[in-house]
Amino acid sequence: MEQQFDTSKIGMWLFLVTEVLLFGGLFVGFGMMQARYPREFVEAHEHLTRWQGALNTVVLLISSFTMVMAVDAAKKSNKNRQVLFLALTIVCACIFLVVKYFEYSHKFEEGWLPGRFYSYKGDSIPACPGVNPSQLASNPPPAPAPGAPVQQCTNGYATFFSFYFMMTGLHGFHILAGIVVLTWVLIRANRGEFSKNYYTPVDLVGLYWHLVDMIWIYLFPLYYLIQ
Amino acid sequence: MSTQTEIADRHAQAGEHDHGGPALYAKTLIALLILTAITVAAAYVDLGSGNVVVALTIATIKAMLVALFFMHLLWDKPVNAIIAMAGFLFLGIFLMFCLLDFDSRNNYFPANFKGPAADMPLAPGTAPQGQVIRTNPAAEGEKK
């Protein structure tokens, strides 16, 4: 009966929808905060390296291709091609993470950090000093002296990088989880467990992988390309 | 575990052979790469607020290519596509209502408001500086 295959697919699609809404919440938050700090967000996004983002986009698109080729090979009971394409997908995923590593280390060096850790000093509007909200109740900041000029500062840059790290971080975590699952499927494929009669795990991990790619398809323009 | 599921899935996947195929997947990849190039190039052209629209439209086209071809939605049973669309639909609802709120936030005064009268509170954003705001002169008189 195709009942079990269909059921598993429905289950995986339902899980993917939960991921869409999970990430979607972050997209909505990003959208709202961008509306709040348009100038700071544009300025902050200049610090992102476009070519690295574009490279990662290309790498993930290729990995989606190798993934669907792996599923295709499993459908045709071709063990060697399955293993090859699964391995290529994992390689692409690792390249993605390596590029990410370089991006992140550059950010840490320059002080483009999330929230209260933001320490970059070269912005056109000065960034507000970092505040730890959960400490506010016990250590409230000192009241400004009467008559002292009010410092104009903005939280927009820190907020941009908060979202940058949250979204690319959560996405990166999903890539990592994907690598783990892909490795497990690769091992099973190498043992010859999948054929045209049974290739459900390959298909399901493929669906997951394509979603991870899709999230990046939206992430890339919003963070790296928006004017 | 494998044997039982193998038997169960045996006939399942027989009908799946005639969809997709390496040639179609390769064409889809090329289309995706071309669209990526277009979207990067478009970012260097200043279209004002049109930039966001272009970028998101291209992203959506790419996402649909991935969904329909790589994720097989074009050839699957409709229930999977319905589930997928429901996810994006409700995300859209969330975004839309939040934007509805935020975009109409600064309309403090009703459309027929004619302007501040002598003893109306000051405009939002300015501090009273120690002024007493008289809301109901009669009540004030009683209390004093």
Add this chain to the structure above:
Amino acid sequence: MDQAISSVPRTGDRPRPKKNYLNETKGFMSWAGTLDHKRIGIMYLVGVLTAFLLGGIFALLVRLTLLTPTHKLFGKVLVTAEVYNRLFTLHGVIMVFLFIIPAIPAALGNFVLPLMLGAKDVAFPRLNLASFYLWLTGALMAVCAMIFGAVDTGWTFYTPYSTTTDGPVSLMVMAAFVLGFSSIFTGLNFIATVHKLRAPGMGWFDMPLFIWGIYSTAIIQVLATPVLGITLVLLALERSFGIGIFDPRIGGDPVLFQHFFWFYSHPAVYIMILPGMAIISELIPTFSRKTIFGYRAIAYASVSLALVSFIVWGHHMFVAGQSQLATVVFSALTFLVAIPSGVKMFNWMLTMYKGNIVLATPMLYAISFLILFAIGGLTGIFLGTLATDVHLTDTYFVVAHFHFVMMGGTVTAFIGGLHYWWPKMTGRMYSETWGRIGCVLYTIGFNMTFLTQFFLGSKGMPRRYYNYLDQFQPLHAFSTVGSWVIGLSLFITAAYLLASLRKPADAPDNPWEGTTLEWKTSSPPIAHNFEEQPVLEREPYDYRPVAAAH
């Protein structure tokens, strides 16, 4: 009337199987590692009832604190304002996240859904067990948070207070995060099961309405809960990293938190009520001996309630600072969401009309539901109307409203369903006399407690307040006494249900003469549910004599 509730096996029943799902295998690991949906349902039942007890104790403490405006009991103030804030927060968190959201779907639904569909189990049994362990983990995390000083933000965790207050807020919200995933996986499982595991001959419109209700609930669980997940993560990160999304002191927007929070939490209240309505759709036709009036209307109403529930969340935020336009739009949509509920109410009442009513305990709870939910639902309309909401918001009127729908609605239905399926789950009949006493006492106590609060609220008593004006004391005191009556009624109910377990397991397969498939197997069912795959031959709720059915 007593013919329907005899515990003497009727002629024609198959002989009682020696082994059933309870005694098939023994030992701790056979339960801890079980993949049987019935055993998982029982474990959930024990868990959620424990949570209900804990949440109830906090409720009694809250009401006890409010007995007098000086808060003195026997001459001493036992509960300070800081402790009071923690009491009502914990009452809310436990009742919402640990009890009412999982209760009907995960405890009763897990047990009954596959049986009603004629299936052996749910679609993903291991995921089902994982759901249970996630619930348990979240519960333990919440208990830890209680021990480490507890939280005083209210169950809604509004910012900026929740981002700045001391206490284990992050731990508590992470507990809710874990519980959210338990809910998501349960919903996912149920959707797949309903789509693919129905018995031969059972099309979508041959399913019992309980299934439609659980299915609609599952849709909400899958679509809404992830947004709660991300909201809680953002809150925790705001506390530790100061990301700047919700706290105005670092440039965030507190109303945005409320949008995020209520996008889940409004559909969540439909996660709470839809399963309750699903149970009522079973109880009323069975105990009226009449087919349900308007089967398709109720089925469509269930799904549309699930979908429309996603576009009304702003009605929790009318005075929070969202724009006027958004406020008006949400108010209009809120009126829309009342319609499917109304359709169901009329259909249930029309089912009872000219039916052969059997006043067994489950039916008494069902009738109680109809009255209490009507009041709760209508008062929701008052709150959805902008002009009245400005006065009633954040008063006891709101507290009364949601207790009427959640407790008067869902909990009443839950207890009714528990009695209805008690013989199926345990193989024992409970005492009908005590059952009726419990129900009557519960209804009286409930009204004493919460009807009073409508008056408290419209007279201006704010919610979550420790101090209050002397003029409110008589109403507060009456409400507190009502809470003791509820406590007594629930204690009695627990006592006779537990006492029934000491009797031998000799309940008939179908004590209520129900027509749905779970009654076609033994009470308790065998481990794999049915001896042979059942095939559906009659429509659900078909109470015509067998000859006329064909």
